[in-house]
Amino acid sequence: MTEVGRMKVCFCGLGSIGRKHLANFLRLAEERKLSVEIHALRKETAGQSGDERFSAQQLDRLLSKQVTDSALLDWDYDITFITNPSSLHYRTISAMAGRTKHMFIEKPVFDDVNDRISDLNLGIGGVYYVAGPFRYSEVIRTLKNVAAEEQIYCARVICSSYLPDWRPETDYRACYSAKKGLGGGVSRDLIHEWDYLVRIFGFPKRVFCISGKYSHLEIDSEDAAFYIADYGMMVLELHLDYYGRVPRREIELFTRGGTIKGDLIAHTVSFRGIQSETPKILTDISFQETMDDLYEREMKFFLDHILEKKPLNNVEECLKILGLALGKELP
Numbered sequence: 001m002t003e004v005g006r007m008k009v010c011f012c013g014l015g016s017i018g019r020k021h022l023a024n025f026l027r028l029a030e031e032r033k034l035s036v037e038i039h040a041l042r043k044e045t046a047g048q049s050g051d052e053r054f055s056a057q058q059l060d061r062l063l064s065k066q067v068t069d070s071a072l073l074d075w076d077y078d079i080t081f082i083t084n085p086s087s088l089h090y091r092t093i094s095a096m097a098g099r100t101k102h103m104f105i106e107k108p109v110f111d112d113v114n115d116r117i118s119d120l121n122l123g124i125g126g127v128y129y130v131a132g133p134f135r136y137s138e139v140i141r142t143l144k145n146v147a148a149e150e151q152i153y154c155a156r157v158i159c160s161s162y163l164p165d166w167r168p169e170t171d172y173r174a175c176y177s178a179k180k181g182l183g184g185g186v187s188r189d190l191i192h193e194w195d196y197l198v199r200i201f202g203f204p205k206r207v208f209c210i211s212g213k214y215s216h217l218e219i220d221s222e223d224a225a226f227y228i229a230d231y232g233m234m235v236l237e238l239h240l241d242y243y244g245r246v247p248r249r250e251i252e253l254f255t256r257g258g259t260i261k262g263d264l265i266a267h268t269v270s271f272r273g274i275q276s277e278t279p280k281i282l283t284d285i286s287f288q289e290t291m292d293d294l295y296e297r298e299m300k301f302f303l304d305h306i307l308e309k310k311p312l313n314n315v316e317e318c319l320k321i322l323g324l325a326l327g328k329e330l331p
């Protein structure tokens with residue numbers, strides 16, 4: 001630490017997701033009685049949108065230092081949060097690698113599957129963590145356990161929502177999701193699905209992908225992507241879109257005995273027609289959790305690894321997951 005019991009932390013980007021992570025980090029730091037100093041690399045005219053955690057005045061009071069050029073940041077950070085648009089991740093990580101001991105990187109890890117991790121010179125023994133909050137979902141944990149017990153023939157997955165409803169108080173056409181050049185588009189933006197599917201099933205043998213712009217939305221990024229993944233003994237279908245008026249985030253497992261459905265919005269798992277030798281998993285479950293709970297568990301996981309001096313680096317794995325999302329083979 002910079003001083004005994006004191007953490008020096010930098011946020012590269014403080015949009016809605018950056019503010020969410022900042023709020024969770026500060027809460028956990030207070031619980032652990034850690035003194036923190038917060039710096040930020042921000043756009044000069046950065047506005048606020050989405051899930052508000054701090055007013056502009058509150059942010060100004062929280063931040064010890066704000067700059068618009070990474071060269072003006074300090075060189076001795078304990079933690080750096082990479083929470084700017086994904087198109088800026090690689091160059092930001094490169095600029096900060098020699099300035100920080102640990103990194104929390106918002107998904108997706110990079111914008112391009114051909115970006116070279118070896119050129120970043122990440123430190124040995126640090127925590128370099130790429131975000132994926134659904135790893136901490138009880139629904140996903142349950143489905144992973146079920147997948148180990150049941151003979152699964154295929155899985156059908158959908159993530160569908162209406163982009164203009166994501167941040168109702170802002171113009172959806174101006175957000176990074178709408179702009180291909182900033183890393184927007186469902187393949188990268190909705191990479192959560194591939195992240196949790198790899199946790200449940202591992203990496204597939206082959207993936208076929210069709211993606212493009214199909215709806216009326218005034219964006220230049222792709223608004224839908226459709227995948228077929230071959231796992232050998234199982235096939236997976238994945239549907240992602242920005243134009244569904246009724247939000248859905250679901251995974252269905254078609255097994256020898258019946259159908260198992262996980263709903264990641266309702267936080268439920270249901271079983272239909274299952275004939276199994278493990279009756280304890282046949283009761284429908286409703287979990288008392290929210291997305292905020294998942295983000296908080298993730299931040300606890302990250303901070304605990306730092307405080308307990310447990311090195312972690314999932315950058316390479318998450319680059320491989322980006323390859324799945326983009327329908328490409330890694331070089």
